[in-house]
Amino acid sequence: MLSSLLWGWPMIILLLGTHVFLTIRLRVPQRKLITGIRLSVKKDDSASGDVSQFGALATALAATIGTGNIVGVATAVALGGPGAVLWCWLTGIFGMSTKYAEGLLAVKYRVRAKDGHTYGGPMYALERGLNMKWLAVLFAVFTALASFGIGCTVQANSIALLASETFGIPAWVVGVFVSVLAGCVILGGVKAIAKVCMVLVPFMAVLYVVGCIVILMLNCDFVWPALQLIASSAFNPSAAGGGFVGASVTMAARYGIARGLFSNESGMGSAPIVAAAAKTRNPVRQALVSSTGTFWDTVVICALTGLVLVSSILAYPDITYADGAALTKVAFSKIPYIGAPLLSFGILTFAFSTILGWSYYGESAVNYIEHRKSNRFYRILYIVALFFGSIINLDIIWNIADCMNALMAIPNLIALLLLSGVAASETRKYLWANRLDDEMEEIED
16 A cells, blocks of 8 residues: 555656656756767776766666566556557656756765765765755665665565576575575675676667567567557557557556656666766766666667567457566567567566666665665675575565655655756756867867
């Protein structure tokens, strides 16, 4: 009940409203998408920070690209009809502005600790930008708790269930393997996490995207009808027809927007934690890089997943729509040879990458509260939780994780809205005054 309340229409309106408001206030930073992509693959070792801009983006994408990109989209289609895919996509388009503002404020208010490491995120923006230490502590507490839910136990459980159903491997064996493998990376800190994510994220994302494109090629006769159905049923419930009857425009908007927000985490406040660790000359550079994360996650991957599902449903009318998880499995299994392996690969790698990314979010939150006194203890506890997450029933944990994610978003949105003037000022200073282009030319030289 609490999860449904927190993720009801008030939260959806608040998040989507923030996306639209920041898009207007910052003069549509989405226009600089290509610049952000170019910046994400450039190195600037002369700038301060712990990891490269691409390393920060890869770590954020590791945490963001998860099972929600596959199962979450299917749930939206099952509950909201094919029109939910369009609403999910639009959420990603506008969400790029929020992710941009989050990254900007994270770098603007970041700090360098005595150990030489750089820390930032909504808690530092709340404390240093708004003098709201108490709210910063609350955000850190919610983030630390959320890391054990959405970032840890539920991901390990997804891997264990898939391994058990597909390969017959006992859950405890999977738990040990995942714990050891993740522990080898997590104990190395943010630099080790970033190095692994820089290899894993592009590989898993590209392979998944290529697989989806192959499926769409096999479904080529149904791709255009699927696009028409997605567009028309987003605003006209009678257009869906067939098994989709009953999915109103309100339902399509609700589930499409909610799953889009949950997938890309724009406004939740998680991604700016690692954005603050990036080597960057000014806040706007990393802000643009951060905004591309929402583009890749929702505008590309979620949209492709949705198109694959809807075209498969049209191609194979016997597919049931009742269960989102079952819908994904059945839709992909209809594709010979590559369907089932692609889905298994996607869930396994997406879940494991989420484990790595969220471990850094949680550690940074604990560090803010305890000033590095509990970092090692947190890492060990996180690794142990991975094992138990693999072997226990997590229905209640899913709901608790949803609650913590919503509670994270509230302080972060307060910071974004109250500091939107700062974000607008920095954007005018660097982005619209062409200073950013001059710096890029200097780096290339």
